[in-house]
Amino acid sequence: MPSVGRSIHVMTTALAASVCLAAPAAEAQFGGARGRLYQNAKVITPSGNVREVNMMVAGPSVMQIGPDVAGSPFGPKTDLEGRFVTPGLIDAASSILLQGGFGTSGTAATSRASDAIDVFDDLAIRDAWRNGVTSVFVPAVGQPGIAGKGALVRLTPTATIEDDEAALCIRLDGASASERLAVFAEVREAFRQAKLLRESRDIYEGELEDYEDELKKALEEWEKSQEEDPEGDDGGEDEAGDEDNGDDEPAQRTRSRRGPGAEDNENGDDGEGDDELPEGPEKPERPGPDPAADVLLEAIEGRLPVRILAHSSADITSAIELAEAAGVELTIVGGAESHLLAEELADAEGSVILTPAPDRFSHIDAAARISTLLDHDIDLCVGSGFDSASGGRFVLLQAQWLGADERDSLALVTRDAAGVLGAPTWGRLGQGLNADFVVWSSDPRLGGAQPYQVYVAGELVWESPNAGEGDS
Amino acid sequence: MPGREMTAAIAALALAGAAQAQPTERFVLSGSSILAADGSIQQGRALLIGSDGRIRRVAEQSELDSLRIERVEFEGAVITPGLFDLASFAGLEGDNAEVAYASDLEARAIDGLDPTSASLTDLLEGGVTGAMIIPAPVNPISGLSATINTSTGNAWVDQGAVIFSVAPIALDTLFGPTSRTGALELIRRSLGEAEDGMLAEVARGDRPAVIYAESSDGALAGYSALLTYGAEPVIALSNASIDVALELEEELDEVRFIAGPFAPNAAPESLAGPGLMARGGAEVAFRGGSAEGLRLSAAMAVQYGMNPQAARRGITSVAAGIAGVGDVTGSIEPGMRADLVVWSGDPLAMSSQVLAVYVGGQLVYAAPNSTESME
Numbered sequence: 049m050p051s052v053g054r055s056i057h058v059m060t061t062a063l064a065a066s067v068c069l070a071a072p073a074a075e076a077q078f079g080g081a082r083g084r085l086y087q088n089a090k091v092i093t094p095s096g097n098v099r100e101v102n103m104m105v106a107g108p109s110v111m112q113i114g115p116d117v118a119g120s121p122f123g124p125k126t127d128l129e130g131r132f133v134t135p136g137l138i139d140a141a142s143s144i145l146l147q148g149g150f151g152t153s154g155t156a157a158t159s160r161a162s163d164a165i166d167v168f169d170d171l172a173i174r175d176a177w178r179n180g181v182t183s184v185f186v187p188a189v190g191q192p193g194i195a196g197k198g199a200l201v202r203l204t205p206t207a208t209i210e211d212d213e214a215a216l217c218i219r220l221d222g223a224s225a226s227e228r229l230a231v232f233a234e235v236r237e238a239f240r241q242a243k244l245l246r247e248s249r250d251i252y253e254g255e256l257e258d259y260e261d262e263l264k265k266a267l268e269e270w271e272k273s274q275e276e277d278p279e280g281d282d283g284g285e286d287e288a289g290d291e292d293n294g295d296d297e298p299a300q301r302t303r304s305r306r307g308p309g310a311e312d313n314e315n316g317d318d319g320e321g322d323d324e325l326p327e328g329p330e331k332p333e334r335p336g337p338d339p340a341a342d343v344l345l346e347a348i349e350g351r352l353p354v355r356i357l358a359h360s361s362a363d364i365t366s367a368i369e370l371a372e373a374a375g376v377e378l379t380i381v382g383g384a385e386s387h388l389l390a391e392e393l394a395d396a397e398g399s400v401i402l403t404p405a406p407d408r409f410s411h412i413d414a415a416a417r418i419s420t421l422l423d424h425d426i427d428l429c430v431g432s433g434f435d436s437a438s439g440g441r442f443v444l445l446q447a448q449w450l451g452a453d454e455r456d457s458l459a460l461v462t463r464d465a466a467g468v469l470g471a472p473t474w475g476r477l478g479q480g481l482n483a484d485f486v487v488w489s490s491d492p493r494l495g496g497a498q499p500y501q502v503y504v505a506g507e508l509v510w511e512s513p514n515a516g517e518g519d520s
Numbered sequence: 521m522p523g524r525e526m527t528a529a530i531a532a533l534a535l536a537g538a539a540q541a542q543p544t545e546r547f548v549l550s551g552s553s554i555l556a557a558d559g560s561i562q563q564g565r566a567l568l569i570g571s572d573g574r575i576r577r578v579a580e581q582s583e584l585d586s587l588r589i590e591r592v593e594f595e596g597a598v599i600t601p602g603l604f605d606l607a608s609f610a611g612l613e614g615d616n617a618e619v620a621y622a623s624d625l626e627a628r629a630i631d632g633l634d635p636t637s638a639s640l641t642d643l644l645e646g647g648v649t650g651a652m653i654i655p656a657p658v659n660p661i662s663g664l665s666a667t668i669n670t671s672t673g674n675a676w677v678d679q680g681a682v683i684f685s686v687a688p689i690a691l692d693t694l695f696g697p698t699s700r701t702g703a704l705e706l707i708r709r710s711l712g713e714a715e716d717g718m719l720a721e722v723a724r725g726d727r728p729a730v731i732y733a734e735s736s737d738g739a740l741a742g743y744s745a746l747l748t749y750g751a752e753p754v755i756a757l758s759n760a761s762i763d764v765a766l767e768l769e770e771e772l773d774e775v776r777f778i779a780g781p782f783a784p785n786a787a788p789e790s791l792a793g794p795g796l797m798a799r800g801g802a803e804v805a806f807r808g809g810s811a812e813g814l815r816l817s818a819a820m821a822v823q824y825g826m827n828p829q830a831a832r833r834g835i836t837s838v839a840a841g842i843a844g845v846g847d848v849t850g851s852i853e854p855g856m857r858a859d860l861v862v863w864s865g866d867p868l869a870m871s872s873q874v875l876a877v878y879v880g881g882q883l884v885y886a887a888p889n890s891t892e893s894m895e
Contacts, residue, residue: 092639171788175788176825178788178802178823178825319879402785404785415873417847432784433784433785434878442819442823445816445819445820445823445870446784446870448869448870448871449816449870452871453871454865454871455868457871486726493869493870493871494863494865494866494869495819495822495828495866495867495868495872496822496828496829496831496866496869497821497828498822498825498828498830512825513825
């Protein structure tokens, strides 16, 4: 049981700590490694090889991993008895933990999936662990259109939202052809408007600089004229000061939003004396704030990945077109017919997160889909989809069901998923990476395997009801 | 009926035994492992197939190596019995949802069968050699199942189990009950009044019965109603089966259960039921709707705690037993029909592919480039 395991863990850690204090020589000999040593693990690497290793885990991270890693003889150890171990699986697109779903409609770039996530939904979290899943990407999935920002979530006992602005999510999968066309036009227009906003801001910045230069120049000329005519200077200054409600400091005028010179000019249009302020330039108007467009601009400027939900070839074509027009990096989520556009996706340097497809795509040969995408070197991974917040998350099974062979299937839900999602500490077991791993009853790539134990952040969080005591 | 004659003929052959017919040894079929009767995958075993289309011996490969007969070898492959899909609509191309009678014992699934249907071919090429087909469960008494061979479309059993239904659609009939209580009243009355015929056979426990439901409470209500009248119903339920498993905890060793089909978004309370039932001693088989759906349903149940061996039995021998042909096919044992599937791996792994299908010892399907895929 986890609680028993944890208390043993605590006791042995305490014991080991006290022994280590009394035996500094031994500690030095073994590199001073503090943490728990997991021995006799058959780690399946993403490339499909099986390595028999030991793994030292300290806190939430892997400290060392390799065949010769040895901890302190007095340190806590867990013998994994030659069981298969994989990194915690990644569900690359899931509606897990989303409470009440998304009610937004139309353009909602500023909404966030993280706002709807219940981090305390332990039933859903345990359900994910049961399937070996330790981390997920939760997209924003509202109405078709711009849906908002998705979140990267690590399934610690109380879920940890690691990034609540992981990607901008867009749905192009409208119910009818006319809706799809309308949604696509709306999304494209939103990006166009965002670009226009950026342009107008650029123009404003340029005009502001020109304005400041001109203002400075005008002031210099005025000051120069005052120096040439010092008599008029005093009177002029007083006069100007009176007319300008006491704002008589030239430096302040430069910073002033409105050009005081303009008023001066209006009031002294005869231009008779050099002692009056010159006519100032017109100040440019600053474009108004637009938070939704700012989100789109983040995407356009490459600071926010874009993930577009699209299944049909028509929608994927639209997604590619949109990505090109907007200049954003593209990831297709869904992708039932993505293999039909593998070449175009490869040209667009797009990646794909495959999820279960609606029934109307059931005729597609799933094996052909994955092999075609992999043949085109398209970055690929698998998600459990959005049908249910409480549904099972069979990502490994699903990767195979969607057509991956034994070798590819594990990579698709570990290393490759971390790559597509931009989560570098997920999906691999290595020095300094997350100590999120699954101990399996048998080789998980073959049939009939069940998670035996699941560790997240170095802690045993789930154990099969049939599992024996694993602690030494 | 042809199906009955065939069953009788098979039974006669079995009784006559090998001594009379003296079938000759035809070929040795080997891979790297076979699916044994207990559901485990055993390495290094091979099969000797006789000229009568039956399995003659199951032995270590080395033992069969000395035989000077044809040898068919699939390197690295797993050989299993042909899979069985239960409560299927495969091959029922016509409309099999009869709504004119609430008690429609004469609606036979076999009458709606198109033996040349592409859906049967899909099942066969997906490794499913047998199916128990049922009329659509749209009436409280929906009709009779049939058990068919997907390679020929012929029936092993043409008048099989009586299908009782408490699915919502069966509770809103045009000319019968409009509630679950009404439906169960009809079922009870029909069984209670039956003096002869098929319902009497059901009440005597001589004819199998299936209670089809879409909710755990419906399944339990229908199950207990049928039990009261002496029937021994098989429960067919895809949703929330964990409730049924918990409710029948004390008597699970007498329960027969058809689970699934499970969609990838199935809820945990549906998925955990089969494992719980099998652990309690119930016979658990699966309904897939397709070859892939059948394996996926079993694999998902494994993910939710079902013993893999029980899951493999659930798509082979246990399913064949519920379909009424467990003594003829569905397991790799001497005397059984050589209805066999050669896989690239464990059928519970969704990456495994069908390489070849044998029915009655005859090769009926070979996957394109199956040899290449094995090399």
